[in-house]
Amino acid sequence: MTDEFTTTVYTDSDAESAQLANKTVAVLGYGSQGHAHAQNLDDSGVDVVVGLRPSSRSREHAKDDGLRVATPADAAAEADIVVMLVPDTVQPSVYETVAPELDPGDTLQFAHGFNVHYGQIEPPEDVNVTMVAPKGPGHLVRRTYERGEGTPGLFAVYQDATGEASAQALAYAQAIGCTRAGVIETTFREETETDLFGEQAVLCGGVTDLVKAGYETLVDAGYSPEMAYFECLNELKLIVDLLYEGGHMEMWNSVSDTAEYGGLTRGEDVVDREAMEAILDGVQSGEFAREWISENQANRPAYKQYRHAEQNHEIEEVGDRLRELFAWGEESKEPAPADD
Numbered sequence: 547m548t549d550e551f552t553t554t555v556y557t558d559s560d561a562e563s564a565q566l567a568n569k570t571v572a573v574l575g576y577g578s579q580g581h582a583h584a585q586n587l588d589d590s591g592v593d594v595v596v597g598l599r600p601s602s603r604s605r606e607h608a609k610d611d612g613l614r615v616a617t618p619a620d621a622a623a624e625a626d627i628v629v630m631l632v633p634d635t636v637q638p639s640v641y642e643t644v645a646p647e648l649d650p651g652d653t654l655q656f657a658h659g660f661n662v663h664y665g666q667i668e669p670p671e672d673v674n675v676t677m678v679a680p681k682g683p684g685h686l687v688r689r690t691y692e693r694g695e696g697t698p699g700l701f702a703v704y705q706d707a708t709g710e711a712s713a714q715a716l717a718y719a720q721a722i723g724c725t726r727a728g729v730i731e732t733t734f735r736e737e738t739e740t741d742l743f744g745e746q747a748v749l750c751g752g753v754t755d756l757v758k759a760g761y762e763t764l765v766d767a768g769y770s771p772e773m774a775y776f777e778c779l780n781e782l783k784l785i786v787d788l789l790y791e792g793g794h795m796e797m798w799n800s801v802s803d804t805a806e807y808g809g810l811t812r813g814e815d816v817v818d819r820e821a822m823e824a825i826l827d828g829v830q831s832g833e834f835a836r837e838w839i840s841e842n843q844a845n846r847p848a849y850k851q852y853r854h855a856e857q858n859h860e861i862e863e864v865g866d867r868l869r870e871l872f873a874w875g876e877e878s879k880e881p882a883p884a885d886d
C-alpha cells in the first residue's frame with residue numbers, strides 16, 4: 547500500500563506568495579467560506595474586495611470586519627481573481643453578472659466543482675478556472691488561521707490560460723492558511739463526484755438514515771425512546787471521534803471485545819453496496835445534478851417536503867428534550883456567527 551501512496555501534500559514551502567502580489571481578489575459572498583477567505587487573505591496582506599448585492603445583510607458584517615465592499619460586478623471588474631463563494635445554486639445567476647468583467651488572464655475560482663463540472667457555468671477560454679477548497683467549514687478556516695494553524699485543503703485547475711494557474715491556486719491556499727496544514731491536488735470531476743457521493747451515501751444521508759433506522763427498530767420493538775436515542779445517536783459521537791483520531795483499529799481497540807466481535811460480524815449486513823453503487827451512478831451520469839437543478843427551478847417542492855418530514859421525526863423531539871435535561875447540549879453547540 548505504501549508504494550502506491552504517492553499523493554503529494556503541498557505545504558507552505560511549495561507556495562510562492564509573490565503570485566498574489568499586485569493582484570486584487572474579489573470574494574463573492576460573505577457566508578461560511580466567504581467571510582473566512584476574505585479575512586484570512588486580508589490578514590495575509592492580499593488586496594481583497596468583497597462582492598455583495600446592495601441589499602445583502604452581509605455587507606455590514608464585511609465592513610465591520612474592516613473589508614472593502616462593492617457589488618459583485620464592480621468587485622469583479624477591479625479584480626484579477628474572482629472567487630465564487632455564494633451558494634452553489636445561486637452561482638450561475640451571479641456568474642451572469644460578473645462574466646462581462648472577466649478579462650483575459652483573470653482567474654475564476656471556486657470552492658466546489660459542481661457548476662463547472664455539470665456545465666452550469668461555462669467560463670471563456672482565456673481565463674484560468676481553478677478551485678481552492680478548504681476541507682472544513684468557514685468558521686474553522688478562520689479560527690485555525692487566527693491561531694497560526696490551518697485547515698487542510700484541495701486545489702484543482704480546470705483551465706490554465708496563463709500557465710500559472712496552479713502556482714496561483716497554491717499561493718491562495720497559503721494565504722487562507724491551508725498550506726500550513728497541507729493541500730492536495732485533485733480535479734473538478736473528482737472533487738465534485740466524491741463530494742456528492744460522500745454527502746449522499748455516507749456523511750449526511752447515510753448516517754442520518756442509519757441512525758433513524760436503528761432508533762425506529764428499537765422503539766418499534768418496545769424499548770424506550772430515551773435509550774434508543776442514546777444508543778443510536780448520542781454515542782455516535784464517541785465512535786466518530788475515535789475513528790477520526792486513529793482509524794478503525796483505534797475504535798475497535800477502545801470498545802469491548804464483545805462490541806468488536808458483534809460489530810465485525812454483523813455490521814456489513816446493514817449496508818447495501820448495490821444501493822451505494824446506484825447513488826454513485828446517479829452522480830457520475832449527471833442524473834442527480836439534473837434533478838437538483840430542476841428542483842431548484844421549481845422552487846424546491848420535494849426538498850421542502852423532505853425537510854418537513856425530517857423536522858417532525860420523533861427523534862428530533864426526543865433529542866431536544868434530552869439535550870435540555872443533560873449537560874452536554876449547550877457547551878457543544880456551534881457558536882453563532884459573531885455580529886461585531
Ligand code: NAD
Binds near residue numbers: 657
Ligand atoms: P453560504 O451559504 O454560507 O454563504 C453564501 C453567501 O452568499 C451568503 O452569506 C451571502 O453573502 C451570499 N449570497 C446568498 N445569496 C446570494 C445571492 N442571491 N446573490 C449574491 N450573493 C448571495 O455558502 P458557503 O457554504 O460558504 O458555500 C460557498 C461555496 O463554498 C460553495 O461552492 C460551497 O460548495 C463551497 N464550500 C463550502 C464549504 C462549507 O463548509 N460551507 C466547504 C467547502 C466548500
Ligand code: MG
Binds near residue numbers: 741745
Ligand atoms: Mg460538500
